[in-house]
Amino acid sequence: MTQEELDALMNEGDSGLQGIDGVESTQEQATSEDVVANEGFDPNNFRVHASKHWPPPPPDKDHKVVHQLDDVTRDTEVKAGEVFDQLDIISSNAEEIIKSSKKIKSYLTAQEELFSKLVEHFPNVESFKSALESTRSILDEVALVSESANNCSDAILQAMDIMQFQDINRQRIERVINVMRALAQYMNSLFESKIDDTKRVASAVYITGDDNPNIADAQDIENLIASFGQKK
Structure with missing residues (x-):
């Protein structure tokens, strides 16, 4: 204008x-x-x-990505092993319950046959009838216990399958770590130099064009040169 x-x-x-x-x-x-x-x-x-x-977070121990991922994979593996140990204990106890229930069922079946014969020969004896009914009732309870133990075993197998999936996730994280480490090594190799950083010239803090009051412009430089000429 x-x-x-x-x-x-x-x-x-x-x-x-x-x-x-x-x-x-x-x-x-x-x-x-x-x-x-x-x-x-x-x-x-x-x-x-x-x-x-x-700005990004500082590279301290709380923000180093690979360190945190290594901690996650290590803790996941340790805790997964502990969970498998507990599941194995539960599975063993469930198997023991199933075995014991079979023994109890065998004994009660024999008692049922005995009381059935007694009731048949002595129909007027109420104690035989009562014992037969109690035996049959306990047999039903034993069947429920055995079924519950079998259900626990099935649930434990499913839990182990789920934990296998967690282990797959841990392996995925480890693969990501390996890719990140390979990329970091590649970048270090790409930017490496034959000159040691301690032998390099220090970089200028301010350059021409920076909007900073500490930078000397052309007039300041001329005044400085003129002041040198005036000194005796």
């Missing part, structure tokens, strides 16, 4: 300035919409997203 155009706008008053603001505002909005359309992201949302995730 030339000086004549600026003077004309100043003479028109606030309406002219408002027109400029409106044009600039429209241009900024159009530019923002073009960015969204061309690049597929919203600058405002991008700034919010960046503010939540930057």
Whole structure:
């Protein structure tokens, strides 16, 4: 914009300035919409997203990814072994219950046959009838106990299958760790140098173009040189 155009706008008053603001505002909005359309992201949302995730966490022991994954796989393997041990104990006890129930059922079956014969020969003796009914009732209870023990065994087998799936997940995590370590080694090899970092020249803190008050501009440098010439 030339000086004549600026003077004309100043003479028109606030309406002219408002027109400029409106044009600039429209241009900024159009530019923002073009960015969204061309690049597929919203600058405002991008700034919010960046503010939540930057800077990244420091590389201490609480944030080292591979260390944490190693801890997860180690603890998972240990706890899975402990769970398998407990399931094995429960399975053994269930098998013992099934065996004992078979022995009890065999004895009660013999008692049922005995009391059935006694009731047949002595129908008027109530104690024989009562003993026969009790024996049959206990046989039904033993059958329920045996069925429950079998159900426990089946549930234990299913739990072991589920724990096998957990072990597969642990192996998947270990595979991810191996890929991450291989990638890290590749990146280290890619960026390695023949020069030791301690022998490199220190990088400049500020360079030309940085918006920082500590940077000396061309005028400051000329003044500094002129001051050297004035010293006696």
